[in-house]
Structures are given as C-alpha cells and as structure tokens.
Amino acid sequence: LQQQHRIKTTNSKIILARKLKNTIRKQWYQRRVREMNAVVLSYCISKCAENMLTKISASEFQKDGVLCVCAHPGWVQTAIGNAGEKELGVTGELTPEESANHMVDLVEKITEEHNGKYLMKDFVTLPY
Numbered sequence: 001l002q003q004q005h006r007i008k009t010t011n012s013k014i015i016l017a018r019k020l021k022n023t024i025r026k027q028w029y030q031r032r033v034r035e036m037n038a039v040v041l042s043y044c045i046s047k048c049a050e051n052m053l054t055k056i057s058a059s060e061f062q063k064d065g066v067l068c069v070c071a072h073p074g075w076v077q078t079a080i081g082n083a084g085e086k087e088l089g090v091t092g093e094l095t096p097e098e099s100a101n102h103m104v105d106l107v108e109k110i111t112e113e114h115n116g117k118y119l120m121k122d123f124v125t126l127p128y
Contacts, residue, residue: 014061014068015107016054051118051128058116070118071106072126073099 050070057068074094075081081092094102102121110119118126 012061012064012066013107013110014057014066015103016050016068016070017073017103054118055116055128062112062115067110067112067115069110069114069116070128071103072118072120073103074121 054068054070057066061068075092076094076096076099077092078096099121106119106121106123109123114123118128120126
C-alpha cells in the first residue's frame with residue numbers, strides 16, 4: 001500500500017490457524033516422499049505459503065497497528081483429529097468448543113511481541 005493510503009488501526013489482528021505437523025522443521029513431509037503426488041505436494045506448498053504470508057503480513061501491517069500470527073488450535077476431536085482412533089486407539093485431546101475457546105483467548109491476548117510468530121494456545125512459540 002502506498003503511504004498516503006494507509007489507515008492506522010487499533011487492536012486489529014489476523015490469525016491463521018494450522019496444525020503442528022505442518023511445520024517445515026517437523027519433517028513430516030520426509031515420510032511422504034515415496035507417496036509424493038499432486039495432493040501431497042500442493043498441501044505442503046500451501047503450508048509454506050501460509051508461513052510466508054504470516055511473516056510478510058506481520059512485517060507489512062504492523063505499522064498500521066495490525067498483528068498477524070499463526071495459531072495452532074490443538075489436537076481437536078474432529079473426524080480428522082480422531083482418524084487414528086481405530087489403528088492407535090487415540091483421539092483428539094480437545095473438544096471443538098475447548099479449542100475455539102483457547103483460540104478466542106489467544107486472539108484477545110496477543111500483543112506486539114507475538115507478531116509474526118506461530119503460537120500454541122498457551123503462547124508457546126513453535127518453529128515454522
């Protein structure tokens with residue numbers, strides 16, 4: 001945006017929610033190399049793009065008073081979160097309602113020190 005078109009805002013936030021296994025350092029993708037197909041490849045690339053979007057947006061919009069973070073909603077008891085129930089006997093740790101409450105709490109409490117980071121519900125910073 002050109003400087004003359006900037007509008008100063010207060011308490012504005014952009015939150016991108018994503019799962020922990022999508023971190024580049026987690027190396028989840030290495031187990032998928034043999035299975036690599038367009039779906040897996042496009043999924044991995046979209047997560048990298050989301051990381052970059054967070055970092056660039058955090059830098060660009062901070063001067064306008066807008067904070068931008070990635071937030072991990074926790075292991076949620078959804079169809080996807082419970083996918084390992086049959087094979088492993090495990091399910092998500094949080095109900096959708098609990099996860100939503102944690103996310104609302106995070107949104108309400110993030111400050112400039114969190115800008116551009118990838119956060120868990122308890123404000124632990126995760127690696128991109």
